[in-house]
Amino acid sequence: MSTRSRRHGADWALITRHSVAAISRRPGRSLITAIGVALGIAVFLVTVGWSQTVSSQINQTFDELTATQLRIRDTQADTATDAAMPDDFETRIAQIGGVVAGGRLWEAGNFDVAASSAAEPSTLPVLVVDPGLLDAVGATLASGRLPDATIANLDQPVAVLGAAAAKSLGVPATRSGTAIRIGSIDTLVIGILADAGTATELSGAVIVTTTAPIEPGNTPAPPMQMSAIVRVELGTASQVANQLPVAVRPDNPGRLGVLVPPEPAALRGSVQTSLNTLAYGAAALSLIIGAIGIMNSMLMSVAQRSGEIGLRRSLGAARRHVLVQFLLEGAALGLAGAIVGTIAGELALVTLAKSNGWEPVLARTLLLLAPAAGLAVGALASLYPALRAARINPATTLRN
Template sequence: MHVRDLIEESVAGMLARPVRSALTTLGTVLGITTLVVTLGVAATAGNQIVGRFDELVATAITVGVPESPNAPLVEWDAIDRLTRLRGVESAAAVSESKDGANVSVRSNDLVDPTRVTAQSLTVLAATTGLPEAARGRMVRGRFYDLGHVRRHDRVAVIGEQAAELLGVTRLDRAPAIFIGEHAYTVIGILGDLRRERDLSSAVLVPPTVGRQFGLRDVTRVLVNTSLGAAGLIARQAPTALSPGNGDMLQVVAPPSPTRARDQAEDDVNALFLILGLVSLVVGAVGIANVTLVTVMERVPEIGLRRSLGAARRHIAAQFLLESTLIGLTGGVIGAALGVVTVVAVSAAKQWTPLLDLRLAVAAPVAGAVVGLLAGLYPALRAARMEPVEALR
């Protein structure tokens, strides 16, 4: 039997029952479509993570400054050098100490034994760029500036939660709070914090004032960068803050958006790839069943071919080619439907579709392989039939 005759017989056998062949092909179509859609949508969605990655997480850097027995590792004016780096949008230095934690703060100078007028709050010293660095805003009033810092003014900015605890609701009359025995004028209330939410219950004072609470040295630096610049700034920030001692600083940088994209793509692939494989298995079982039924229906034909001189390999090749053609047809249709689905989903979501050409080429091949494997047992069973028994 020539190859051309073999192909013609296989195509004729497949088209002899078009409805059955179409239903058999449907299983492979669903499996291949699922695989193509899974890999295509996963790659497309993963690529969007870079653009839609949470900017708060992807651009926030924290530099921890350990205590130094000698000179401080980071000076307060080092923030000026840091903000000159390209990619830094905002930065602020913060000082916190044990002496500044759980400090008694009250909003009036009256001592009433029957009422709790004092609150235990945390007192922090920070540079003037703290509202931007903490991704917050001044709910009322203003933040202290360089003039307050240089004049050593006794001013304070309190968090929104601290203001509620102290009963400070208006600033037009320059209310004062008492930290220990000294009064500080409240000039602003900081709120809507998207970063460092613990500042909502803290009292913030200029660095020159915070020394009496042990807030002399910078303990951490908050940095916000442009999207995509976090990795570079994380490497440059220690040198800018403390030349010569940068290796002693502890930088906490956000994970790479590319890594997050790859992880999301892997998770989606792992989830839906199983569904695609299950669909392929169902399609393979369907092809095997239909091919086996076809073999049983065509027993007289097999006996006639064998009696006319067809070898076992010719019979096996004929049925194998039929099942392979069914799988190949399902693979082609499934690949086409998968590509169209990926493009349609991307258009609906306004994404840029990512289609791997190798996937579109490999999908029909995968369908043909599934058909080939599914037809092995029926083909071997057809090849083992004896001519006399088949004709009988």
Template sequence: MSASETPSRLLGSDVVRLGVSGLASRPTRAVLSALGIAIGIAAMIAVVGISTSSQAKLAATLDELGTNLLSASQGKDFFGEAVDLPLTAGVSAGHTEGVRSAATTGTVADVGVYRNSAVPAGNTNGITVRSASPTLLDVLEARVAKGVWLTDGMARYPVVVLGAEAANRLGVTEPGRHVIVGSTEYVVAGILEPVPLAPEIDSSALIGERAAEALAGSPVPPTAVYVRADPARVPQVRDVLARSIQPRSPSDVEVTRPSDALAAQQAADQAFTGLLVGLGGVALLVGGIGVANTMVISVLERRREIGLRRALGATRSHVRQQFLAEALFLSLLGGVAGVLLGVAVTAVFAALRGWPPSIPPVVLVAGLVATLVIGALAGLWPAVRAARTPPTEALQS
């Protein structure tokens, strides 16, 4: 090999080979530096992946339940007291133009639910007794997990349907059991599945409107009205629903769209995701500092090697490329490991929560690009320093 051929032979694959051999000579520091990069990338990908998987689950839920459900509830008067809705609220809402169906619930005040008569009065476990119209299940698009829903024929009898959380608190797992509502023994006709768009139903004991009237001693006014609107006319229905229910004082009625609460929750989750991504970025920065530290120490430890290469004819450019290639390889190694770890964490977490795993491909590409950028920045100064080392000084060290 001639002296003129030596520099060219140090380019291309030889640069990578020398870089890999240089890293192999100090495996502990290299592994720790790559691990810092991997943790940062894995944290960022896992956080984004978990967030997008949650959003995918929410989108699927909203597609299934619909965003055309509106809820009207009691407003407050000048003194902050709740204003009762009229007994005809459900009928009036159902006659509103653009409304497909309507249902009501009413809170039966001062009545508790107990597992049996031995439970002390007042120990209600936070379960609310509500009257429910027969159409409630259809309007909320809820499902009965076990048993049956309240029918017109059951409305006057001591029969109760428990929300998912209410059944759990009472320890009732099958229909046919008996619970105490007030001071009367009721038969559990059914247990509902969770109702995402009306979570208050989950902790409720639902009875027929006539049974509620008999229990309270007077008609129970609605405290909530649920309507299903024509999807194309939801804004219009929302604007007129309060006036339809309470023509004289529409300000006493609060109208909301339950899906908006889920959207707000998603927005809060996204803000929290941004915070976690920031923490992942800090871990990534720490990993980049580790790469820079490893490369600086490498320059100090390999001064004789640098001097020998320069003496054999390698230019500053060749030495700079070698050390920069080492930094890029070290960062890429950590980046690939981080991407795989982030994908695995997302898949496992989504499977445990019953979510569809979802990671935007752009996030994976961005993760690898970020590692290369950090590797280039972290290795640039050590590479320049190595290239500037005088051959005679390096050989004497």
């Protein structure tokens, strides 16, 4: 190794020692500066990780519920003279591969409904459904049971109350088996909904089957306007949607329109883009605040150490030596803060996700890049203070 190379090596070793000594001499300021970077990195990781976790949860919920539901409507409701869908609707759709459950839905009208003969009646909508519709929409029970084909064929009129309807009638959610009167028909409540699933209109309604009498001697005839909801296996929505009109109305498939949910992949991309935009914006702001903290600390350090800098320059230190020393100090503070922030951010994200019963999601590359980002932020933030330090005139400083 040449003499010149050894001298340069000694210079850089000396600069490194000066940088470490400068950080050690002011532990309070160094700690506060590093904490600023740590907070910035922690906020960055938590924000980005939380957006990825929430996006994953939203997509999972969508995949499990919305992406598996098809809604059927009558495209000729204004001019039709017959019902859009036949009574054997459930039998017809069951023959299509990928169909899990489904049923028709229509409104019979508003009726006076009372929990007892002595109670003041409430005017509530009565919705007529096929037994399979409640399963298709993901409705859940607070008590009782949902109607099925066996119950639908009983002579005893039965109904299910939506949660809001039960509250309006003063029927506790746990008291299925009570009797109500719909108009003049005594009806047994076999179930009370806790959640109406995706058919929110069920919550405030009295739900009866297609065979339940709601007027003396009459079952609810299918109206000219009705809809249907069909639940399918994940990934089969488009295929089933193409087959439904032909299976239900082979004589006039154009009568039925099927609303197909957007593909999960398309929704996932849209949700992820929106969340990422918000996350990266907040994360960038936190890093900028951390960088400003480093710059402010380094500027104060330059002002307080101007005498030391002038003395070193007068003893032969070049401008580049001073410049590199302050860059090293800023980079070291940024790196130390980033390491602490990475650990704190990951722990915070895991705690936050687990408290909601979710699985935390965070790209591992971010955990590896976070310390490098802290080092880069520290170096860039200390560039201006380092340039100011390098420009200090030793003669002027020593005279002062």
